[in-house]
Amino acid sequence: KAGVTQTPRYLIKTRGQQVTLSCSPISGHRSVSWYQQTPGQGLQFLFEYFSETQRNKGNFPGRFSGRQFSNSRSEMNVSTLELGDSALYLCASSPGTPNQPQHFGDGTRLSIL
Amino acid sequence: QQQVKQSPQSLIVQKGGISIINCAYENTAFDYFPWYQQFPGKGPALLIAIRPDVSEKKEGRFTISFNKSAKQFSLHIMDSQPGDSATYFCAASKVGDDKIIFGKGTRLHILP
Numbered sequence: 216k217a218g219v220t221q222t223p224r225y226l227i228k229t230r231g232q233q234v235t236l237s238c239s240p241i242s243g244h245r246s247v248s249w250y251q252q253t254p255g256q257g258l259q260f261l262f263e264y265f266s267e268t269q270r271n272k273g274n275f276p277g278r279f280s281g282r283q284f285s286n287s288r289s290e291m292n293v294s295t296l297e298l299g300d301s302a303l304y305l306c307a308s309s310p311g312t313p314n315q316p317q318h319f320g321d322g323t324r325l326s327i328l
Numbered sequence: 329q330q331q332v333k334q335s336p337q338s339l340i341v342q343k344g345g346i347s348i349i350n351c352a353y354e355n356t357a358f359d360y361f362p363w364y365q366q367f368p369g370k371g372p373a374l375l376i377a378i379r380p381d382v383s384e385k386k387e388g389r390f391t392i393s394f395n396k397s398a399k400q401f402s403l404h405i406m407d408s409q410p411g412d413s414a415t416y417f418c419a420a421s422k423v424g425d426d427k428i429i430f431g432k433g434t435r436l437h438i439l440p
């Protein structure tokens with residue numbers, strides 16, 4: 216079974232631009248969560264989507280948004296990029312039913328110049 | 329507010345020794361406590377997890393000890409090996425909630 220796939224693996228953008236990251240969950244998984252990982256703040260929850268609906272949201276500004284498609288694939292968008300948005304963005308999927316662990320992809324490394 | 333506190337930040341252990349990482353949580357609504365292992369360039373991988381109705385769970389060389397009254401839990405790695413060198417994260421969540429709250433991580437280095 217293929218794992219969680221995130222594309223692209225690396226991305227370089229400049230301040231003020233916007234970016235879209237993609238995540239393909241494990242086949243059959245209906246829940247997709249996004250996390251931001253930085254050396255200073257560690258792993259922080261961004262949001263979770265289940266059956267195309269945002270089910271949970273972390274404490275990030277509205278510049279961070281996401282969506283989920285009918286095939287459970289998800290995208291995350293960050294608008295008006297700031298230097299502080301440089302981070303590893305991780306996607307995790309799970310079946311979405313209780314007591315099931317989340318499985319992470321290897322992330323997209325976003326660098327803002 | 330840091331809901332899951334993890335210590336130490338870094339740890340060096342001799343090969344064959346016991347590695348111990350400690351975590352404490354604040355929210356009594358948490359009832360699922362996973363540990364993740366992360367290697368450089370990779371995403372976190374679930375190592376072992378425990379629920380508060382048990383005080384200990386063992387899987388191979390990895391053991392979680394859980395103290396519900398103290399709101400603390402710890403990971404013990406027995407017979408530590410150089411291949412165990414990685415960053416370890418404790419975490420907490422509520423059953424049925426895919427939002428995971430992570431500790432800050434412990435960078436473990438096992439000396440050969």
